[in-house]
Amino acid sequence: MKFNQSVRFLTLFIAASTALIVLRCGTVQELGFNPLGEMKDPTDNPTNADKIWLGKEFFFDKRLSLDETVSCAVCHKPGLAFTDGLKVSEGIKGRLGNRNSPTLINIGFSERFMFDGEIPTLEMQAIVPIQEHKEMGMDMKALIERLRAVPEYQEAARRIFNRDMDVWVLTRSLAAYQRSLYSNNSDFDRFYYGKQKNAISASAKRGWILFSEKLYCIACHPAPYFTTHTVANNGLYADYGEDKGRFRIKNDSTDIGKFKIPTLRNIQITDPYMHDGSMESLSEVIDHYAKGGKGHVNQHPVIQSFELTKREKSDLIQFLYSLTDMSFMERL
Ligand code: HEC
């Protein structure tokens, strides 16, 4: 009874917040510009407010991990645009992973997941961290038993999916929640798509010209997503050592050093950078590109050395900062 009421209340709450989100994004959408376009749900998982609500419950629930200490949100913190601020993530029992936690904003627009750019759906992706020894370390069968014993989850599964709490319910809801995480209301969006001339500073405007016309960044980080959602070798290393990126999928040497191109939205708050968190600042990242990369054989040919004055470098950083979307942060 009580739970039903709270579900109804939550549903209302979600409906109200959705209305608010639409209003908030009005600046962009009113003008006929939703730069992101429509996010397509897979046919086997049409989204709705109930699924998003349930997915959010799971996302923040530490019971998804073996010793009930780690939830998805421990490594994908909303306040850090769904990253964790660490070089590499820390899972149960302080186990360190090999990779830096990527942002999940606009993740529903992506068609391949993880830095290797291989896993084809968000529904499938969700299973990986749950079972990964260094992340949540949980056996899926044991997890479903654990979640089925939680009356709220069992009841929600029956009500929303018309079945018992199972892997389908878990992965469909988690994916639906993640597809609700979008960002299209940064100062840059208001400037570029909303035609509000003063939404970004003169310095950021100069930085945008550098980024889009003088340098080669948009070859891989084009608006509106600031990623092509594909993989590339950006010359991070001359020798990639143990983590060779996409190479591990098919052992194809042309894949060595290819990693999924990260979005640059909210880049101001998603440091440290790169798949291994090896760069602490945007200044360091820019220096890397300015030197023309480390020259790995698979390095993308567009990456060539360039020179920037101190002011130009600061302009480029100001432009990158203009991709921060506080309204996205507020509505979480
Ligand atoms: C211990 C930290 C940790 C936990 C817990 C964790 N993640 Fe992650 N997540 C990561 C790291 C690190 C990566 C990058 C892994 C890689 O590329 O191999 C990642 C990648 C992802 C991606 C792919 C992003 C992209 O751009 O392709 C998604 C989606 C994701 N996580 C969702 C989740 C969900 C859902 C949960 C909970 C079920 C979860 N994560 C739990 C650290 C974590």
Ligand code: HEC
């Ligand atoms: C050939 C494609 C390509 C080009 C061109 C390119 N990048 Fe990247 N960028 C990548 C890839 C791939 C990564 C991730 C590499 C990794 O994780 O090891 C990345 C990472 C980054 C990151 C860190 C993102 C994060 O979340 O860790 C920033 C910032 C960045 N690039 C900015 C730029 C700028 C500025 C330019 C232009 C000077 C540029 N990139 C040009 C492919 C490219």
